[in-house]
Amino acid sequence: MRTLTSAGSTLRTKRWGGSLVALLVAMVASITLTAPSTAATPATVTGRLVTDAGVPVDAMSAVLVQSGLPVDEFTTGTDGTFELSVPAGDYIFTGSDNFNTYSFISKPLTLADGESRALGDIEVFESGFTSPNARLVGHVYDPAGKPARGIQVLARTNTPLQGDSVVGGFAVTDRNGRYVVDTDGSSGPPVPGTYKLVFSDRFVVPETFNWGGRYSGDQPTWARASTVTIGGTLQTVPDVTVTRNGGISGSITGTVPMTNGTITVYDLDGEQVATKTGAAGAYAITTLRPGSYFVRFSSPDPAPGGGSPFVRSFWPGASSLAGATPVVVKANQFTAGVNQVLSNQLTAFRKPTISGRALVGSTLIASPGAWSLTAGTEYTYEWLRGITVVGTAPSYRPTAADVGKALSVRVTARLLDRSGVATSLPTAAVKRVSTVTARAAYRSARKQLVLTIRVAVPGLANPGGTVTVKEGSRLVKARVAVRNGTAVVVISRPRAGRHGYGLSYSGTPTVLADTGSVVASVPRR
Structure with a gap:
């Protein structure tokens, strides 16, 4: 046909x-x-x-x-x-x-x-017809209170996994979410006895997302379900609420040609809840209950061209569940864009990082980052000024030659016949370190307090920049130029007594800013 x-x-x-x-x-x-x-x-x-x-x-x-x-x-x-x-x-x-x-x-x-x-x-x-064999009647709704049609209702003595489960009644919800247990699911009437009700999708019509399961008493598990008794009269069973499943979608591809891919889904306890193997490319999983999940990508493909097989990965890029990011799934919709590109080589899921300050004479320390395989992986380092390699140890002390330039570290990871390369983000431009000192002198004849401020920068006689002077929060002088490492601030007619001044050196693009202080005493007139 x-x-x-x-x-x-x-x-x-x-x-x-x-x-x-x-x-x-x-x-x-x-x-x-x-x-x-x-x-x-x-x-x-x-x-x-x-x-x-x-x-x-x-x-x-x-x-x-x-x-x-x-x-x-x-x-x-x-x-x-x-x-x-x-x-x-x-x-x-x-x-x-x-x-x-x-x-x-x-x-x-x-x-x-x-x-x-x-x-x-x-x-x-x-039709409105009710069979004289009807023994249980109830309703099933979705979380919004709308009728849930096509839900199968089974009265069981225990779960199928426990064995010897007796089905004493069967029904399917209609368009109003109503069900009537009037048969044992085969050819006879309901069987008298005590049961728990199992609610599940009957798959009456194709849907993108099916209904999730539920149990009598509106409970999520068999153990917590309440019991019902099938006897000789019609009984009304409390309502049950079911929720549609949700799903994830995306793609699985490889850095080299891939034929098949496997997507495995775990709950937050690390228990596997779904798996899908098929042709590489776009995929969709539609059977997940609303919640948060970890997603693992792998490929059963043999080693491409006789090389290493693909390395599995957890989304969005982690070697284990501990480093993975949960994917949140909502009812009746896809969480899209859960994509992964697998490689048969080592992949840096997190780039190398640099700790420390980019200052001449200071120590910078490299971290290799997080890689797709870690057990037995060896790392080598190259410190880069632009494209020039200036060091090959896990740490590096910037020199005067690095001033004004950013530094980065390139890490090569190796494990047997696998390898990978990743480069950190650059540091700030390397600067020289400055030290601010000062001395104060009172000129009684002129009734002036003179602050002589020195900015010392190793290897640099004239660092430039400016100095700002404050007494507490009061501004005394702002942006006084530093010439040949010295700035002079003259304070006229200061009041008698002890004065404390804060000194702020602005620094320059190649010299680090610094602060200092000086205390001055002005005699009584």
Whole structure:
């Protein structure tokens, strides 16, 4: 049978339930049908299934039946429309609801070669029938309070993993989130006894994200679930709330050609909760409950060209769970952009770093960074002034030749036949160190206090820059030029007593700023 599509329809399937077959066989038993035409041009039947309020109904099957067998079937999408295509002949137009909520009245149709029959809007109705075998009734909702349709409800004595689990009742929620346990899941009525209810997605229609599981008493685990008793009368069970799963999406690629990739997902306790292996490139995992997860990327590919195999990595770039960043997953949506590029060589997940101050005579220390493999990995260092290598040890003391230039360190990591290279961010431009000293002299004849400030910079006679003088928070002199290492500040008619002055040297692009102080005594007149 052909697969048809229609504008706005989101679902097209060929499905047939045993109960519907029995119903249709009974309906057509007394009807004489004309044999199908051998003409090549099929007839088409179109229409739309709607509620009494005119709302389109999705996930209902519109079917043309002949001689008790379906000839064509169309499952409506969100717009409620259907399109059926069959040879000319006599048919019964009927249908069924995948969620066992709606029905509509079947009708006979006689179709000619090439005919296009438009049935228009066909109103569906709720049957409202409750079986006399019904023993449990309840509702399932989503966190927003909307009905959760298509949720399977099983009454079990224990979990399947515990073995010898007895299923005493079965139901599936309808479009209103309502379920009625009126069967044992096979051919009999519910079995009396004490059970726990397991709620899970029945996968009635394809969805990007399925419903997560839940247990009676609206509990997240079997151990915490409350018990229910199936007896001889109908009982109402407390409501349960289910949440749709979410997912992650992205890509897995390699620095050299990769055929297959594996994505493994762990919860925050480090327990594996999902894995997916497939062709390298784009991927999507849709089965994660809302929460935070770690993601591991690997490849089962053999070593490319006989070299080293790919090195696994945790997102966004870590060699272990300890260094990984959690991915937050929300209900009914993807967390996109969870990408990873794998290499068959060593990769620096965190660049090398430099600690210390970029000053002449000071010591800079290199850290190798964080690499994709660490056990047994050896590191070598190259200190760079621009592109010039100026040192090869894990530490380096800048010299006068480095003044005004930034330094970086390049680290080469090696492990057997694997290697990798990474370079740190540059330091600030290297500067010379300055020292500020001063002496004070009072000239009684002129009633002046003279501060002679010296800025000493090793290897530099005239460092330049300016000096600012304050007494407490009061500004005395600002930006006095330093010439040949000296700045002179004259304070006229200072008041008698002891004075403490703070000295601030501005520094220059190649000389570090510094501070100092001086104390002066002014005699009484």
